[in-house]
């Protein structure tokens with residue numbers, strides 16, 4: 138068993154992160170496996186070296202250890218670029234020039250008044266740029282400096298029937314075991330997600346599947362908030378010929394009022410508990426481990 142914790146250095150780690158990281162390490166240890174760390178820092182506008190340093194410090198204090206060197210996504214441009222080239226040649230990605238505002242306007246246009254559909258990455262892409270290029274465009278060079286979106290419909294045609302994954306935790310429905318994916322739901326509720334950002338050759342979805350494969354992760358332990366994203370990751374693993382891990386979507390740690398913890402809830406930051414004199418054992422008890 139190989140598990141991982143993959144934080145983004147965009148804020149302090151809070152109790153929810155501690156739970157995820159400790160659970161991933163406990164599961165690997167119990168099985169005599171390995172626990173790995175990965176820094177998901179492709180968002181250069183929000184990632185900070187100081188947050189990364191704090192992450193290492195908090196995780197060591199919690200009693201976690203991991204093999205060095207740590208994989209950092211900002212060092213993985215070449216791997217992401219190669220996968221994008223492959224998808225581009227197969228015409229499974231296309232350039233998109235829409236701004237958030239364009240997408241909001243197009244998404245709400247047909248059903249005036251009705252709330253536009255939301256997917257795991259926000260509004261479902263209405264398809265404005267989808268068919269602007271003539272067939273055969275993949276023979277040309279992959280453009281840089283523009284967002285590239287997954288052509289979900291042909292991607293699903295390639296994937297065929299029987300797409301699904303195994304969850305040993307529990308998704309929002311509490312369902313464990315084999316979870317089947319529906320083509321109709323992927324088209325209507327996920328759509329053409331971004332696989333390459335304007336400012337970076339990759340996106341969360343692309344980099345996470347390539348990195349899990351590169352790190353030979355057998356069990357992806359992460360919160361239920363990412364359950365919807367897993368469907369996208371399954372499709373990408375299929376398209377890119379990557380091995381499929383098992384997922385363990387765990388419950389989310391909530392505050393006393395039942396609200397999910399967010400990065401900005403500094404009061405719940407591990408660093409705040411440390412400053413108040415809590416021990417790592419206290420943190421384990423607080424998250425129910």
Ligand code: GLU
Nearest residue numbers: 143144145177345359363
């Ligand atoms: N980097 C993501 C986050 O901090 C987690 C990615 C994952 O576990 O797949 O929310």
